Amino acid sequence: MIAPGTEPGLWRSARALAVRDLRLVWRRRGDALQPVLFAVLVVVLFALAQGRDPQRLAATAVPVLWLAVLLAGQLALDSLFRSDAEDGSLEQWLLAPVPLPWLVLVRVALHWLTTAVPLIVVTPLLAEMLHLPRDQLPVLLASLLLGTPLLSLIGGVVAALTVGIRRSGILVALLSLPLYVPVLVFGAGSVAAAARGQDPVGALLLLAAGLVVALVLAPLATAAAIRISLD
Amino acid sequence: MQPIVRWFHQLGSPPTFDRFARRGSRVAYLAALPVFALALWQALFVVPADYQQGDSFRILFVHVPSAWMSLFVFALMALYAAIGLIWRIKLCEVLAMACAPIGAGFTVITLLTGSIWGRPMWGTWWDWDPRLTTELILLFLYLGVIGLYMAIEDRRSAARAAGLLAIVGVALLPVIRYSVTWWDSLHQGASIRLFGPTTLDASMQAPLWLMVVATKLWFVGSLLAKARADNLQREAGKDWLRRQLQEDA
Numbered sequence: 001m002i003a004p005g006t007e008p009g010l011w012r013s014a015r016a017l018a019v020r021d022l023r024l025v026w027r028r029r030g031d032a033l034q035p036v037l038f039a040v041l042v043v044v045l046f047a048l049a050q051g052r053d054p055q056r057l058a059a060t061a062v063p064v065l066w067l068a069v070l071l072a073g074q075l076a077l078d079s080l081f082r083s084d085a086e087d088g089s090l091e092q093w094l095l096a097p098v099p100l101p102w103l104v105l106v107r108v109a110l111h112w113l114t115t116a117v118p119l120i121v122v123t124p125l126l127a128e129m130l131h132l133p134r135d136q137l138p139v140l141l142a143s144l145l146l147g148t149p150l151l152s153l154i155g156g157v158v159a160a161l162t163v164g165i166r167r168s169g170i171l172v173a174l175l176s177l178p179l180y181v182p183v184l185v186f187g188a189g190s191v192a193a194a195a196r197g198q199d200p201v202g203a204l205l206l207l208a209a210g211l212v213v214a215l216v217l218a219p220l221a222t223a224a225a226i227r228i229s230l231d
Numbered sequence: 232m233q234p235i236v237r238w239f240h241q242l243g244s245p246p247t248f249d250r251f252a253r254r255g256s257r258v259a260y261l262a263a264l265p266v267f268a269l270a271l272w273q274a275l276f277v278v279p280a281d282y283q284q285g286d287s288f289r290i291l292f293v294h295v296p297s298a299w300m301s302l303f304v305f306a307l308m309a310l311y312a313a314i315g316l317i318w319r320i321k322l323c324e325v326l327a328m329a330c331a332p333i334g335a336g337f338t339v340i341t342l343l344t345g346s347i348w349g350r351p352m353w354g355t356w357w358d359w360d361p362r363l364t365t366e367l368i369l370l371f372l373y374l375g376v377i378g379l380y381m382a383i384e385d386r387r388s389a390a391r392a393a394g395l396l397a398i399v400g401v402a403l404l405p406v407i408r409y410s411v412t413w414w415d416s417l418h419q420g421a422s423i424r425l426f427g428p429t430t431l432d433a434s435m436q437a438p439l440w441l442m443v444v445a446t447k448l449w450f451v452g453s454l455l456a457k458a459r460a461d462n463l464q465r466e467a468g469k470d471w472l473r474r475q476l477q478e479d480a
Binding site: 157158161162164165168171174175177178179181182221224225228229231 | 368375379391396
């Protein structure tokens with residue numbers, strides 16, 4: 001029992017969870033780089049399938065890069081809650097003295113930091129491989145920086161809903177794809193607008209607005225989903 | 232307790248709901264059939280042909296009510312799911328899950344009739360237009376709810392998880408509704424407004440409203456039938472059901 005008045009505050013619990021997650025990721029840093037490897041493979045396969053023409057590669061570079069990041073992120077979703085659900089740590093979250101949505105938010109933030117940020121770091125290299133025009137790269141990176149946290153937050157809801165299902169495999173992808181579509185449309189669309197000479201700021205601001213809403217609502221939905229899954 | 236309130240509470244009991252749904256779905260189906268017949272006769276033979284599209288516009292009388300139903304059923308599913316989650320009412324969970332396949336069916340009809348109409352009107356079977364794309368995403372959301380409900384073994388947890396997914400997905404409904412105003416869309420804008428003048432010609436409105444009523448009645452019949460089936464499956468092996476089957480036999 002925790003003595004009243006000595007419960008850890010929000011920031012202390014966040015730091016404890018962050019340190020734990022980072023330590024676990026560091027111990028299996030090879031595994032943690034698998035999403036990056038997957039994205040690289042997707043880009044390579046697309047390039048090989050398109051043929052060698054640099055014009056054609058450049059024409060579809062933005063959608064291919066966005067899809068590579070999105071699909072790699074979906075594969076990484078499995079590691080969000082599953083290992084904690086298997087060893088019982090997730091049930092301890094239900095009993096924690098800090099709000100469950102807060103723990104969820106910290107977990108998703110750490111997950112984004114360890115899976116999506118490496119993807120964004122590798123994106124300029126992949127863009128070069130697809131002959132993306134240099135002036136589109138900043139908009140692409142901005143759209144990814146705004147879009148990937150949104151994907152992680154939405155994906156967290158779906159991951160929490162399916163955490164109790166064994167062999168959920170493709171179900172997570174099927175459930176999250178309809179919810180990912182608006183992010184993909186505005187994310188890739190912003191770079192497409194920039195390529196056409198239009199101002200991408202409209203689409204980027206919509207992504208930012210979605211991110212703000214998701215930051216508030218997605219942890220609440222995810223917490224409800226965890227409670228349902230562990231019932 | 233007021234009789235209506237008491238009847239409503241009693242509906243939450245599986246045996247009472249079974250009796251109600253058996254009669255209710257039959258009544259709703261029987262009421263829907265003549266309204267369908269009248270609406271189709273009006274739509275195909277009475278209403279004059281459109282000056283621009285000729286007779287091919289008549290598919291509107293199937294397409295529009297189905298589209299409205301696809302949105303209405305999703306909202307209703309989310310509402311049942313929310314009530315089931317908040318107040319832990321088992322029958323509300325059952326009703327929410329029964330809405331999903333019916334709504335998916337209406338969405339498929341909307342997409343198919345829209346595609347058939349689009350071929351002569353726009354020259355293409357499909358376009359990645361905002362209205363069409365969001366309606367397709369709605370279909371995937373319906374399939375996701377059904378898939379999640381099937382994937383979890385415990386029926387109550389499954390209904391609650393799928394219900395939460397439905398509540399999250401409700402955010403798509405205003406996007407579908409306003410997709411024709413927010414973006415440049417191939418699809419026609421809103422001609423029928425709740426507040427303000429309706430621009431659909433008066434000679435064409437009667438079959439539309441009749442089809443709206445008919446699809447609603449059909450939906451109630453299907454919902455009660457499906458919910459009754461799900462309810463009986465969950466209650467299999469219980470005493471009241473065994474007694475009822477012995478009495479019927």
